[in-house]
Amino acid sequence: MALYEGIALIQEKQAVVLDLGTDYTKFGFTGEAAPRCIVRSEFWCQAERRYKRLYDYRTPQELYDNLVHMLHLLYFRHVLVNPKERRVVVVESLLTPTLFRETLAKVLFIHYEVSGALWVDSGRASALTLAAPVVLVVSIGARDAEVTAVVHGCPVLRALQSQPLGARAVNAELARLLDEDNGRELHLSDDVLDDIKVRACFVPGREAALRWAERGVPADVRETRRGADVLVSRRARALAAEPLFARDHDLASLPDIVLQCIMQCPIDARRSLAGSVLVTGGGAALPGLRARLAQELRHLADQPPYKERLRELEFKFHSAPAHENSVAWVGGALCGAACAGGGAGAGAGAGAGGEGRGVSRETYARTRRLRDWACLLHNTPPSHPHWDMQ
Incomplete structure (x- = not known):
């Protein structure tokens, strides 16, 4: 190894991991076991003379200003680092609005001039902490409860379930x-x-x-x-x-959406998913919630409309490797550490095992476009004919 290459490796700085939750934001460095800070997703608005929530916006410009103030608070008050010197790993839900993702990218690359960013979906990030091939991630956040089936590092998008049960x-x-x-x-x-x-x-x-x-x-x-x-x-x-457990005619309770997610997955993965359930999110910290969810799942699995398609499933739950509200952040930190030296900084577009999608500042300056999680165009190589039809 040449001398200048060793100096470059020594000077490589840890990337920061950002998880902008509805009520709480987690922020810290890759490779660490816990966030450096967990703060409310709000900031002091000088114009309105009050604390303003990050998601309290009506126009894209207002969202842009909210993100600028929130990131300034995180970078310069809580962790005291220069944004230009470190890459960013963004942990987000698969259902994050496109406006929010694009505005966040604009703030990171244009306002704070970060060198690169890696987007990681929260379902795969949570599954990454277990190192298990098949995981059913039940995330109970502030507003919604999301159920994501992760099979060999890939979320089953057709089976994704979400309800306002946070x-x-x-x-x-x-x-x-x-x-x-x-x-x-x-x-x-x-x-x-x-x-x-x-x-x-x-x-x-x-x-x-x-x-x-x-x-x-x-x-x-x-x-x-x-x-x-x-x-x-x-x-x-x-x-x-x-x-969370009240049933109605729409079958929209928390146990129902878990069973519906399993039912929409390939038949050969259903038994493995039922035996590998991970409950995460701040709402999952209530004592007795996992035991109650297991009881409801066993009861409903023997009732229609699940009885015919989900037979003799044994539900088993993982113990979260971190506190429930920071499991997705820890997965993002692991993914960012695995991508050190490439990934987000080089715009490679994929983390370890394909868990994330990286964009460099140079790539963003040319295209000003983020890859969408569910778009077929963004899931095919650049040489695919789909790109000629855009």
């Missing part, structure tokens, strides 16, 4: 139950609801939940939250997460 659905039900307990509308803020949910709420077993929903919970077991002056009953603590 942490905000639990907060809404908790607020309703607390209003009933206190006999008035409390109008609690999200911070107070999150505090009550984290400190007191749990997910009971299926039989206990059905019994409590029908007969009610003894009213003599109550707790008082003095800081917020709120009376919290055992009923509110136990039944706050029931919207």
